[in-house]
Amino acid sequence: MGAVREGVGRAREKVEQELEKIDATVVWMPEGMEKRAKNSTRWDARDKYLHLTIECRFRSREAGIKPVTVLSHDISIQNTLSALFDRLKQQKKTPLPPWAVDALSSPDSLFLLPSYPPRGHFLLDKTKPLEELLKGKTWVEWPIIEVWEKATFKGQIWQGGVRRAAEGGEGAPPAKKRKVEADGEVLKGLVGGYDSDEEEDEKEDGELQVSFAAKRPLVLYPDDDDDAELIDIVTQRDDDQEGEEGEEGEEEEEEEDGAEVEISPEELERMRQELAQSIAEAAKQDDLEDDDDDDDTATLQHLDQLVQKTHGV
Structure with missing residues (x-):
């Protein structure tokens, strides 16, 4: 568009x-x-x-x-x-x-x-x-x-992927479903939860086995x-980065001198999108005079430059 x-x-x-x-x-x-x-x-x-x-x-x-x-x-x-x-x-x-x-x-x-x-x-x-x-x-x-x-963690984390059955050959320990034990309560899926089919794949591939306990649930x-x-x-x-007081003082001076007030990148983007949409709709209806078209296009270009500055481009 x-x-x-x-x-x-x-x-x-x-x-x-x-x-x-x-x-x-x-x-x-x-x-x-x-x-x-x-x-x-x-x-x-x-x-x-x-x-x-x-x-x-x-x-x-x-x-x-x-x-x-x-x-x-x-x-x-x-x-x-x-x-x-x-x-x-x-x-x-x-x-x-x-x-x-x-x-x-x-x-x-x-x-x-x-x-x-x-x-x-x-x-x-x-x-x-x-x-x-x-x-x-x-x-x-x-x-x-x-x-x-x-x-606070207790226990150990197993990186089963280092010893996959396909790569490690015989002796590689079978992987189990990931789980977390907290005060005796097992919270399944804290470190990646799975559906039943995915659980079977996890067992076959042996990607990761995690078991640890925390002091609190x-x-x-x-x-x-x-x-x-x-x-x-x-x-x-x-x-x-500057001190908070120095930044606030500069902002107050800018407002008193009539300088530009800082606008957030989101607000600039919103203004830019609204103007672009207005230009596009007017162009479809052929409503714009040449002078108005030039003015709106120039304003849109200025907004583009401001947005690029906020992103450091």
Whole structure:
């Protein structure tokens, strides 16, 4: 349709092409949905890597403490979870609650990636890059990292794929269905759940066997939590970060001097799409005068440039 929509389509295609390299898939929501508008996942032409929107969900085990959901933008797929967590802890304008910061720093914390379709969770190693952690995974719009406070593991994790029956020959131990034992209660599928047919394939291939116990029961929360407090963070490069007071002072000066007020990338994108649609509809009806056409086209080009600047292109 319009040039803007075609540009957005090409950007998504590039994201999908890059994810194919790690056998990962993103499911896009329809235009107009809030989650679609908030997603700033893109291909960065400067460093040649995908930059993702990542959601982190923090859930305190203390009664009465509201869960917190943090939406972070411009996270390179080459970053580790540890690097992402360090950025979250350093935010000044939108600081995390102390208990959430403690959960990020605690060696006992548990980091999980929900599967899609929702059948369970994958256990994540925060020292590994996102590119490795997201390999073979599927998510809607952006990956979700669940952070569990004060989780302690016992037992062992078996990497059965190292000794597959097809490769290891005789003596390779048969793989069992993945499971989690929590205080005597078995929560099947915490680290990847399966249907019955898939379970048989798992036994034959011997991909992964996981067995561990936690001191407290692990409760699987639903994907949508209406009670969660949302903190939307645009993560910046280290050399671009400034003190909160200095940034607020600059913003006040800009507004007083009549300078441009900062507009979010989502708002710019919405304005750009509406103008492109208006131009396309007017062109179909042949309603535009030459001068109006030139003015609208120039405005659309200006919006394109602003959006590119917000993405660092």
